[in-house]
Amino acid sequence: MSALLAVSGVSKAFGGLQALSDISLQVNAGEIFGLIGPNGAGKTTLFNALTGLYTIDRGEVRLNGTRLDGCKPHQVLKAGLARTFQNIRLFAEMTALENVLVGRHARTHSGVLGAVLRLPATRREEADSRARAMALLERVGIAGHARRLARNLPYGDQRRLEIARALASEPALLALDEPAAGMNPAERAALRDLLLQLQHEGLTLLLIEHDVKLVMGLCDRLAVLDYGIKIAEGTPEVVSRDPSVIAAYLGDEAL
Amino acid sequence: MDIFLQQLINGLVLGSVYALVALGYTMVYGIIELINFAHGEVTMMGALVALSVIGALALGMPGLPGVLILAAGLALAIPVCVALGLLIERVAYRPLRNAPRLAPLITAIGVSIVLQNLAMLIWGKQYISFPPVLPQGRYEILGAHITDVQIAILVLTVLIMLGLILMVQRTRLGRAMRATAQSRQVASLMGVDVNRVIASTFAIGSALAAVAGVMVSAYYGLAHYYMGFMLGLKAFSAAVLGGIGNLGGAMLGGLLLGLIESFGAGYIGDLTGGFLGSHYQDVFAFFVLIAVLVFRPSGLLGARGIERA
Numbered sequence: 001m002s003a004l005l006a007v008s009g010v011s012k013a014f015g016g017l018q019a020l021s022d023i024s025l026q027v028n029a030g031e032i033f034g035l036i037g038p039n040g041a042g043k044t045t046l047f048n049a050l051t052g053l054y055t056i057d058r059g060e061v062r063l064n065g066t067r068l069d070g071c072k073p074h075q076v077l078k079a080g081l082a083r084t085f086q087n088i089r090l091f092a093e094m095t096a097l098e099n100v101l102v103g104r105h106a107r108t109h110s111g112v113l114g115a116v117l118r119l120p121a122t123r124r125e126e127a128d129s130r131a132r133a134m135a136l137l138e139r140v141g142i143a144g145h146a147r148r149l150a151r152n153l154p155y156g157d158q159r160r161l162e163i164a165r166a167l168a169s170e171p172a173l174l175a176l177d178e179p180a181a182g183m184n185p186a187e188r189a190a191l192r193d194l195l196l197q198l199q200h201e202g203l204t205l206l207l208i209e210h211d212v213k214l215v216m217g218l219c220d221r222l223a224v225l226d227y228g229i230k231i232a233e234g235t236p237e238v239v240s241r242d243p244s245v246i247a248a249y250l251g252d253e254a255l
Numbered sequence: 256m257d258i259f260l261q262q263l264i265n266g267l268v269l270g271s272v273y274a275l276v277a278l279g280y281t282m283v284y285g286i287i288e289l290i291n292f293a294h295g296e297v298t299m300m301g302a303l304v305a306l307s308v309i310g311a312l313a314l315g316m317p318g319l320p321g322v323l324i325l326a327a328g329l330a331l332a333i334p335v336c337v338a339l340g341l342l343i344e345r346v347a348y349r350p351l352r353n354a355p356r357l358a359p360l361i362t363a364i365g366v367s368i369v370l371q372n373l374a375m376l377i378w379g380k381q382y383i384s385f386p387p388v389l390p391q392g393r394y395e396i397l398g399a400h401i402t403d404v405q406i407a408i409l410v411l412t413v414l415i416m417l418g419l420i421l422m423v424q425r426t427r428l429g430r431a432m433r434a435t436a437q438s439r440q441v442a443s444l445m446g447v448d449v450n451r452v453i454a455s456t457f458a459i460g461s462a463l464a465a466v467a468g469v470m471v472s473a474y475y476g477l478a479h480y481y482m483g484f485m486l487g488l489k490a491f492s493a494a495v496l497g498g499i500g501n502l503g504g505a506m507l508g509g510l511l512l513g514l515i516e517s518f519g520a521g522y523i524g525d526l527t528g529g530f531l532g533s534h535y536q537d538v539f540a541f542f543v544l545i546a547v548l549v550f551r552p553s554g555l556l557g558a559r560g561i562e563r564a
Contacts, residue, residue, distance in 0.1 A: 073443040089441045091434050102434045106446030115426040169446050
């Protein structure tokens, strides 16, 4: 297997706080890679560093060989890395469909002129985008809410909409920041099925999740962060037996 | 002559111009929460550039139809204003995007002083009159008069507003603008080149300003290097009246302000027993601005609603 995402020696400090220290990891094409650790361990910081929100102090990030560090967020997305958010960050005043359409921005090109002149190419692209966006909403099971404002959707559906919006950009790697947070067991099961199905279709997933059962059952490999340091990496079996992981994070629960 | 109907027509025409300029203020505010105080000066530049072209063509090619001459004026004024808007954004605002909010406000005022003085150097201090190239038709309806120019202003404004609403609601750029207005950060993470979208917003606002500048100079028959100041302030008041950041609000606020001014000017003499005359017209815009800020600071339709158009 080849590395789709290669993170090497990434460090990031905020003032005196070393949020990420020399983090290196590889996510292989086609796998589900988990990122776990206690609150404040630096998981979301790593996501922000990968997606161009933070400029990293040291290190290098490559997706399919292309340097991502130093890129702006929209360039990272265009390179094939899309994400969702721990605290849902939809465009609240736009409909579910429009949210997904914004996700297609990087894969479309029409300008205003084309829209004004109603050029065939523009109309085709718009129709194609709408069809794909509807298909994605159907995919995550919220097609019935297409015309509702995002802020009026139930919580679980908002989480699903975030996934659909991220998928709209046709990513090679989808980074999910606690997608199951606040979901009930039935919703978690549906999410799990969706993620496995996406993997089956060739998508690579990077997953931050606190639900240990979900992570252990879903991930092919995972890395554990603590205080901005990677303390373990490997298959769920290996990681769950690692003494330092048990001490820092899993506690007695996993034993 | 029916005074009420006449003031209604005058007010709607004036209000259309205010609305077009107000749209520029409100679009920029909606997307980056900046009051672009140089916007009135962009309108002034549009008027003066168009007048220069129109004047030259009227002299040089007297046989040309007036509408064509006007179109030529617009055809130069729009790109000049768009370029000016883009330049202002790039030089005066973008470097201060993350600075305290007072900083870009000060550069905005600086830019507007620079533009006024630039215009004074190019066109001089005197009033420039609009060459008599336009159709001078004048029609009577129910005792009031309406001219070709007024009809053209009303029709063009309605078309532009409809186009703008469609653009914001239905197109890729419109969606990106609304997304950027709601969260610059998330929009960029979803693949929107935020700098480009912001620049596009300035470009569109400046194009509207060019059209409004030509309209107002055609309507009053005059243009002047200082005209952007008062026009800008009034359009800003209109945007605040409707709810700054809200596209529909700018349209409504512009029309209402035009009507308030027009009716105010028409009736103020009667109401004060002749003590105050119609030249107090300008008072109304600022009276409205103060009243809105005191009683309904978020405006009639509420603030920050480019996403609601």
